[in-house]
Amino acid sequence: MRMNHTTIMLDCSLDLPVLLNFLPLPLVYSPKLSGLPRWQCKDPSIAVDLPEDIARLFRENVGHVFIESLPLFRLPETGLVDLSTVDALLLSNCFSALALPFLIEKYGFSGKIFATKPTVTFTKQLMEELSHYIYRAPPTDHSAQWKNDSLWSSLPDGTLKESSDFHNWKELYTMEGIQKAISRIQPISYSETIDLFHHVKVTALSSGFCLGSCNWIIETEYNKVAYISSSSTFTTHPCPMERARLKSADILIMSGLTNAPSANPDTMLAELCTRMAQTLKNGGNVLIPCYPTGVLYDLLECLKAYLDSANLSNVPVYFISPVAKSSLSFSNIFAEWLCDAKKTKVYLPEQPFPHAEFIKSGRLRHFPNIHGDLGSVYQTPCVVFTGHPSLRCGDSVHFMEAWGGSSKNAVIFTEPDFEYLHALAPYQPLHMKAYYFPIDPRLNFFVANKLLNEFAPRCLVTADSYLPSAAHSQKENVCLQPEMQYYGLTRGRAVTIPLDGKFQKIMLDPELASKLLPQEIFPGVSVTSVLGLLSSRNNQHTLAPLPPHHRPHTVGKLLWGELSIEAFVQALRDQHGIVDVVIEGTEEAKTLNILGGKATVLISPEKTTIRDCADDKLRAILRDLVFRLLVQV
């Protein structure tokens, strides 16, 4: 967004669903995954030209084609602006910041970066987990050879073929890149106002989605832009969404609506608990592929209560992630970013999340990976939370392979970011049960529409896909129904929105101000002319008194008002005894002939001119009279 000479980037996410196009990365050699049938190019004309070793990099299962290579990642659009000229980057939550190291390492991003303290912490954890998962397996040497246009065009129709920008997919960053990126972020608080070069001010407001998640207000002295990112009106663990300050913005940018608009999180959670209990009671294990932070905390809290009530309190729960320990620990020290019920717990003093208690009792155990201490305590049936939710890397790959063969076990998907049938495709045929209970507390269209009415912005900017189209039957729960002017966004295209930019702020020095004597020209309106010394520093302007002895001759007093001819003639007669005044001219402009041609005064609404006057004394009389009858400011 470019506004008032400042270029601001709002979030920088990675397109993670792209991961689904790659073959899962097992920790050790997997006969099953490596034994998937090779994809056969159906187009004979291309098949002939293709080098054998490239075609071999694609495998096919149940109608999906997978690339057998180190997964690559799709970045935000980089061609639209020179990223090194961006002044500031605002990060709304830990899930929308994962492309940051790319910006810094590959695109010379040098602007300021702002995020709340929890966002900084959890962004780092998410990046570390992902990087760890991608790079822990032995490296494959054929990383990018599959980037072949003709081959791509012959792929079967489906998600993979549609990703035409595969040439720009990039290899993930390493720990070093993460460290460098994280250290650049300036941590901030909610409601802390940050001044960007005195051009714009930005403020983070709680968005209610996860720990430290926020929406942003970006404002100048005269205009206000509200940026709504992933937000939630559900009562979960974080601080509730702050709504008051989002109202009456000139522009409202709305993004990050739920990916599962038709699923109610509470219903899904109840279903999840039921299925989980059912599986456990039948002696099966439950795998929940998840991110190491966010909804997980609510899931753990819910799970604990449910297991107790379902008489399953002896079932162990394992949370396996390289950042498991720090995620659980950090969540308990961000009290001021939590909802009131949790916030007040620390005053007692108690840990805000019950998972601390869950761990203490030995029922929830966390491990950095599967090959360490887990083995010594592992018992079944059990519940395992582990990443990655795409089932393409991390320990979820291992559990899918280990548990997939038994119909007693179950995998329950809660992240709607990944299409679950696609996620399961490389593991087919599976005997294990698969459930999809998306828990996404972000705004759905129904709530978003209500909020739009509540916030009443002058205009709305949002993704094209959220807006009404022929495909949506104009119902309020399938798309946004803005009642104000709106602009749709698609990747790679800019929209221009006019803003009123007539004025700027200037500070009047008190010494200068004290010498001004405004005169009332209409009731409630006073004017005065101002002469001062302008200095502009850091985009701040001040007007100070002129230095002594410096009076520019070019400027004088200004006159205000309408000269009344009757009053002028009367004053000439009464004060100076001049009666010989002949009035000529039209309604608009009059000419006063004084003393038979000694002087002429032209009076029009715009100006008054004294002409043809050789007598200096008379001229002075006429001039002073005009001054007296008008307001000098």
Added chain:
Amino acid sequence: MAEIRAVPLGAGQDVGRSCILVSMGGKNIMLDCGMHMGFNDERRFPDFSYITDSGRSLTEHLDCVIISHFHLDHCGALPYFSEMCGYDGPIFMTHPTKAICPILLEDYRKITVDRKGEQNFFTSQMIKDCMKKVVTVNLHQAVKVDPDLEIKAYYAGHVLGAAMFQVKVHHQSIVYTIGVCYSRSAWIDKCRPDLLITESTYATTIRDSKRCRERDFLKKISECMERDGKVSKQHTSHPCPVDSLTASGPDPSVCSGKSSGAVYLTRDILASSPHSPHSHSYTLHTRERMNLLHPIYFSAGLTEKANHYYKLFISWTNQNIKNTFVQRNMFEFKHIKPFDRSYIDNPGPMVVFATPGMLHAGLSLQIFKKWAEDEKNMLIMPGYCVAGTVGHKILSGHKKIEIDKKMVTVRLSVQYMSFSAHADAKGIMQLIRQADPANVMLVHGEAAKMDFLRQKIMQEFGVHCYMPANGEMVSIATKPMISVDVSRSLLKRTQEQIHSPLAKKLCPVRGSATMSGLLVMRNEVRSLNTPEN
């Protein structure tokens, strides 16, 4: 011309019962509401009749109350003020302050009412009701108390949750900096307030580095222990690292030895500073070298609870503690045991950390009475003591002290060692340089030392510096800038002159230009335009 008025109701040329009234732009703000440790009569609380004598109630007069940190000399009068004097407006403090403050108030109430048997004091319920009026603030959060009054907290570092506050009303602003432990993390913008109100407890001190102080501290303890080597061996089975205790460093503590060669040491762990980067590993290391293997005790209850808060509010401590807490929580003391009153007469050397640090009541005083008369023992006073307290008398070298109508002869060795995280003279000067105020006001210190610092500030920064006594008003004229809308065309036209070849001729001041326009004032809107427009 507008003005800002400030009156200390407490802490004017004194330490104790901090309470400063500030009036600016039609708003009245009270900074801190503390008790005085040196008094047990009505002088222990600020004199609120200063406000009520005007005929207005406290709630009518005051727009808000701001509490800088949880020490009782800054918040000890709150329940009295809100529940007994009837203040019903908002009270602002940080989260950790809100968490710990009621515990200290309850402890203070217990000592005063239950042990000393005083009547007409605030009750436990009043403390609870008072805390309901508290609004918490986050660091750097700009809190709008009302449309015109804005407050903002900055990290101060003195104790957990301690904050500096900036108060803004239109274009006037003040900064209140009590409990600032000057370090890289305790910073403030160059916000150029009209008035900066700062403490001056250590006005004339420039302290050694924290590390030196800690080494010194351990050396003193181990020397005291060595005076009775034969007993110490018995205790080698429970090695007790002093580690994080000393590492976390600041306020008061008392250390003394015992007839059998024990060392006891009291300190207000509550007062410990949340930041002390590397010292803990260092101290641990030192402990091993010095063979400090005797039992170490904490006064139980209060201190334990307080430590729990440190664990939950670890994000308010310094970055290093925070970064390592997942692996090793600095505030989990494995080897330090809670102290029981019955241990007072145990044989063998020991170290006891006990509160309160000024020895005016409680466990520290009780232990002192028992151990004072043996010269083998040692008392380490870790911080400032208010006049009138037993701690102050000890530090002033009194050899005979009357406690509870009994004379106690002080034979044990007394060491003074400042762990307090109050700003010293250097810190105060740095803070002033950072904030760049137009005026400075000193409170929370002794008159003579204050005057020294005052001269220094005026000399170095060329600003007015005040040190009012309690009830004495400081009035500062401010020149607020007036904000006006200027049309972009006029601004641009004028700015072009600056870069034009004729710039020198047009305006004598380099980098500036003469602007001529017409100011139009319509209702509250002021706009500066070209006359044609």
